[in-house]
Amino acid sequence: MEEQNRIVVTVGHKAKPEHFVLAREMAEKLGAPFAERGNISLAAIRERYGVPFVMIAKERLVVDTQDGELYFHPGMAHLRLKNLRRGESDHLLRAIDIAEGARVLDCTLGMGADAIVESYGAGATGEIVALEKSPVVAALIAHGLRTSEGERPSTVAAMRRVHIVCADYLDFLRAQPDKSFDAVYFDPMFRHPFTESAGIHPLRLLADPRPVSAEAIQEAKRVACRRVVLKESSKSEEFARLGFTEFEGGKYSNVRYGVMRAR
Numbered sequence: 001m002e003e004q005n006r007i008v009v010t011v012g013h014k015a016k017p018e019h020f021v022l023a024r025e026m027a028e029k030l031g032a033p034f035a036e037r038g039n040i041s042l043a044a045i046r047e048r049y050g051v052p053f054v055m056i057a058k059e060r061l062v063v064d065t066q067d068g069e070l071y072f073h074p075g076m077a078h079l080r081l082k083n084l085r086r087g088e089s090d091h092l093l094r095a096i097d098i099a100e101g102a103r104v105l106d107c108t109l110g111m112g113a114d115a116i117v118e119s120y121g122a123g124a125t126g127e128i129v130a131l132e133k134s135p136v137v138a139a140l141i142a143h144g145l146r147t148s149e150g151e152r153p154s155t156v157a158a159m160r161r162v163h164i165v166c167a168d169y170l171d172f173l174r175a176q177p178d179k180s181f182d183a184v185y186f187d188p189m190f191r192h193p194f195t196e197s198a199g200i201h202p203l204r205l206l207a208d209p210r211p212v213s214a215e216a217i218q219e220a221k222r223v224a225c226r227r228v229v230l231k232e233s234s235k236s237e238e239f240a241r242l243g244f245t246e247f248e249g250g251k252y253s254n255v256r257y258g259v260m261r262a263r
């Protein structure tokens with residue numbers, strides 16, 4: 001089902017004029033209906049429109065799902081940036097071998113934490129393009145990255161520099177010239193067993209769950225000048241299936257980064 005048929009946009013209970021503006025903007029962007037809220041509960045809105053998701057414009061943009069709320073939060077990136085400022089290294093940045101001014105194609109934006117860390121690592125002259133298949137997730141995270149405040153100026157600057165494109169990574173990769181990015185990165189949903197997830201992570205209800213194809217890796221190798229990186233659980237057979245033989249990551253960590261060097 002197309003996502004615009006699965007979501008309705010409304011405003012929070014104490015909506016200010018700017019929330020109405022944002023809600024209408026989001027409804028238009030997503031091709032979704034805008035629901036007049038009044039005193040109606042979210043459950044009633046969901047029922048009236050027959051959709052599983054309600055996007056609410058309030059102090060921050062939230063998507064209400066049966067498994068909880070989905071919203072942008074720089075929390076996960078926060079700790080990693082704190083460690084980087086202390087001079088510690090980050091496994092992802094080592095895997096993509098980040099340098100000042102790097103051009104990184106992050107094929108799987110998700111909640112945006114990795115993209116913020118990449119952006120911080122590549123600095124003001126870097127270029128981070130982050131792709132997301134789900135229009136709702138792309139719109140939610142793009143809004144968060146564009147407007148979120150209250151962090152250190154260097155974190156805010158890193159968030160603002162991430163350029164989000166709502167696209168399928170295979171389509172996007174096919175359209176890129178050879179060697180147009182330094183690194184191409186994939187962090188797919190596939191490794192997470194669907195049964196384990198249901199009540200835990202509302203992203204899973206919206207995310208594209210397909211595994212990375214061999215063709216996507218081939219295209220990524222063509223587009224990357226230096227590295228193609230895949231994040232997976234440490235024991236994943238995806239690394240072998242897709243031809244990754246070199247790894248980065250903590251010895252005892254349950255995730256690893258598979259690294260392919262471009263020739």
Ligand SMILES: C[S@@+](CC[C@H](N)C(=O)[O-])C[C@H]1O[C@@H](n2cnc3c(N)ncnc32)[C@H](O)[C@@H]1O
Nearest residue numbers: 108110111112113114132133168169187207208
């Ligand atoms: C595990 S999450 C990525 C998490 C992210 N690295 C972060 O730091 O928050 C995977 C995301 O990739 C998206 N995705 C999966 N397949 C995709 C595709 N073919 N094209 C674009 N995005 C895709 C999913 O919708 C999901 O939001």
